[in-house]
Amino acid sequence: MKTNDIGLEVRDSKLLVEKLNKLLANYQVHYQNLRNFHWNVSGPNFFELHAKFEELYTTANESVDEVAERILTLGGRPFSSYSEYIENSSISEAKEVKESKKMVEIIKENLNTLLNIEREVLESASEQADEGTVTLMSDYITAKEKVVWMLSAYLR
Ligand SMILES: [Fe+2]
Numbered sequence: 001m002k003t004n005d006i007g008l009e010v011r012d013s014k015l016l017v018e019k020l021n022k023l024l025a026n027y028q029v030h031y032q033n034l035r036n037f038h039w040n041v042s043g044p045n046f047f048e049l050h051a052k053f054e055e056l057y058t059t060a061n062e063s064v065d066e067v068a069e070r071i072l073t074l075g076g077r078p079f080s081s082y083s084e085y086i087e088n089s090s091i092s093e094a095k096e097v098k099e100s101k102k103m104v105e106i107i108k109e110n111l112n113t114l115l116n117i118e119r120e121v122l123e124s125a126s127e128q129a130d131e132g133t134v135t136l137m138s139d140y141i142t143a144k145e146k147v148v149w150m151l152s153a154y155l156r
Pocket of ligand 1: 038054
């Protein structure tokens, strides 16, 4: 059995790196959607949404860095260019959105896409006894589920 620097099987980690790169790509597009909405939101909810989008993109930015560095820890190479992100993301770029409610709906949808990928990563990581990745994913999932709940409450 060939192992990497942290003692996990190389073949297993490779599979996980692919999934983590998919997560990274989706995260980056989601991050840019948040920046888009932070800048372009307008209307009576401007102040709260402008601040909320900033809070969410700050968290997303930290997660992007953690996911990329987890990939490196597992011996892989993180996607590092915009073209790789676009090519590998199922979350699409939001472009111009006028309605603030629509912005919140899109962010909620993006978060659900990320949640699904994180659950997939968690499952694979736990099959491989990769506790580091399991913990990372489980923290993300718990935090995101709470944000999704809050956004749902906002939209009701
Ligand atoms: Fe700003």
